[in-house]
Amino acid sequence: MTMAHSEYDYDLFVIGAGSGGVRASRIAAGHGARVAVAEEFRIGGTCVIRGCVPKKLLVYASQFADDLAHASDYGWTIEGARFDWPALRDAVARDVDRLNAAYTRTLDSNKVDHFLERAEITGPNSVRLKQSGRTITAGTILVATGAWPVMPEFPGAEHCITSNEVFHLETLPSRVVVAGAGYIAMEFAGIFNALGCDVTIVNRSAKILRGYDTDLSDRLLAITRARGIAYRFDASFEGVEKQEDGSLLVHLGDGGEPVPADVVLVATGRRPNTAGLGLETAGITLGAHGEIPVDSDGRTACPTIFAVGDVTDRVQLTPVAIREGHAFADARFGGKATSVSYDAIPSAVFSQPPLAAVGLTEAEARDRYENVRVFTSDFRPMKNVFSERIERGYYKLVVDGATDRILGIHMIGPDAPEILQAAAIAVKAGLTKADFDATVALHPSMAEELVLMR
Template sequence: MAEQEFDYDLFVIGAGSGGVRASRIAASHGARVAVAEEYRVGGTCVIRGCVPKKLLVYGSHFAEELQDAANYGWTVEKMSFDWPTLRDAVLKDVDRLNTAYTSTLENNKVERFLERATVTGPNTVRLGGSGREISARYILVATGAWPVMPDFPGNEHCITSNEVFHLENLPKRVVISGAGYIAMEFAGIFNALGCHVTVVNRSETILRGYDESLRDRLLQITMARGIEYKFNCPFEKVEKQADGSLQVFLAGQPDPLAADIVLVATGRLPKTDGLGLETAGIELGAQGEIPVDDHGRTACDSIYAVGDVTNRVQLTPIAIREGHAFADRVFGGKDTSVSYDCIPSAVFSQPPLAGVGLTESQARQAFGGNIKVYSSDFRPMKNIFGHRPERGLYKMIVEATSERVLGIHMIGPEAPEILQAAAIAVKAGLTKADFDATVALHPSMAEELVLMR
């Protein structure tokens, strides 16, 4: 098919963070672009993920801060909480962001199809609603990932992070399956709002992949705050009772757990079901991911993929960078690539933790004994009038010979906000001496970064 015979230069399947960025940048390079999205524009992060979840985190913080206010001389009378007010405010902001993302596409003259699209060949897609077949010089798949719902009796009574934002009422008893970042973030939210929370995990490890010292600290703090844990306890079944409550049966446990909701947060897999990629000779990976090369190209030269659907790094900023790099390379003639080194990440648990670079365990595996670990274990000033004994912990991992910083990891109030600046230093290859030479900003929690010993 000759290039001028294509309906579009680029057809994007999925209008999440990666798809929207790729569409906008490709259009800015003069490409004729269309995007198909079967639900709402914005993707997981904006519609049912990090943004609304972070707003719930902010909302839940007031429970603690209003209690602390009395110690600062404030009188707060008739303190109460109304879940529908918070829920509706969050959903209203989701509507605002959906409109903003839609406007971005419109302003860049990207045509939108609000229906499902599937691949029917190397250069063609079919729209599910109208049945229309469209041709494109390039196809970009950016359909993201979807929550995993394990197969066990009664799983139809459970919800995932997709549905949790729409709860009619605030539950009194919450059972959460899983102990990754989604599970720990919602555990903190519900616990702060006064719910009884039980975290159930198949293994004995929370937040696998994060620094062990931070994981241990978070476990201690959340247990002190009233979150209960059941480790090495796979789900057997969930039964719904006559009053609408749930009974959760766990392997090795004699008595079931009573719950009002059961939130399953056991991971996310690439959303590739029924996409038709086999029509273009593309075989999916073991987790349903789309295999791609360093530039996002699949086994079919005209089809690319970015973001969570590739199962490389499931982070919104990475999807955005991959989408941008794809558009610059394919339509802008720029030799753009994405670096996956020193990616900062955070868990908005309560308290939050954040890290960049190698953990202590990873550094020991990579460098043997040739590392040094500096740390600061302190009580944040913010906690003093709150009468909370919780302590913050910052760690710096360095290569012993050069003292180049290999990783920084921290848990404590505002840790993610502080880490973003520190991540620049790690990415730039700065040394412990560079941190030591920087004057501390006092009094602050961030000053601990330049005071670690």
């Protein structure tokens, strides 16, 4: 066990009280370490305060629009249905407040001190709190400051918002332009589209959801176009002009007409939140995108400073940050050598319809293996039987032909993320296509398609 010396104010000082920082703090304190955390905004971090949790609540709300539209097909008569954006916005804000309080109680119950102000590193074992000016020393410093939305430079960028501000819109916009086509862009485009807004996605390339299997992204593109989302591909922002009536006009570099909008949401990526942290005072050089290089234990170039989560050069996912924080605390303060495995990490896009994946895409598998077998199921989900929109689900198994081991699972359709979580266990465990074939189907369900592909 590597405990710090008593001459320091704390054994561990954590900068950032998000998912990774809170987990590391709680576990380290449980091992007997004296721990403090500094957080300049709200305890809970991006995921809880302005990311995946409130966004998922918006997704649920927007899906009611589709369910209500088809309710009559199932015998329901619903009169006077209307949507109230302020009611939803405020309900989501109240839940964020609840979670912020819950995370704060977690720190308190584990006797972790917390400072609601920005902290900057002033050396290998010291930080300075910006508002109070107080200097605090610690045997170990953990940086868990996460990432921040990127706002590119173009004329009129000040009129645009990012995913940080989207949860606080005063009114529901009639016209939304979304810059980018990654998972954040596609999720918010789906939300606004379902709530009745006119949505245009602008992207520099002609591909959405880079990194996901092409069969899934191509299908999502076709479905969202059929649902009314417009796309301007191979287009860059030339500028955003504010009109006399307060609306916006988006000028693009593709030679086409400008796009009118009430809200322009820029979702072109996230950058590690390292600006002004003072890492250079401890001899730490950042990567090209502002990320902190770390070794397999989360250690930086300075032996007393560690980093976990989105601020590092690893995987930007909340569950990964939690595991890294836990492993760090166990190894540093609990005497437990723990490593984090980065293979077979499941991920999902809560688009409409959602998609989910784990393991290698077909293209990745063919690059690494000589004999790759692919099994697919293209089906109409029972949930969509009465719908006028012909939206089909699609599942794909990518298999190593030499060993029969499943290398990847890729799914698009209703409830795909919920199904994928269980299926990811099979990929992580190294199960084979024969194992899937030997499993009896659960009928009628969409998930049964996973064991019926031949």
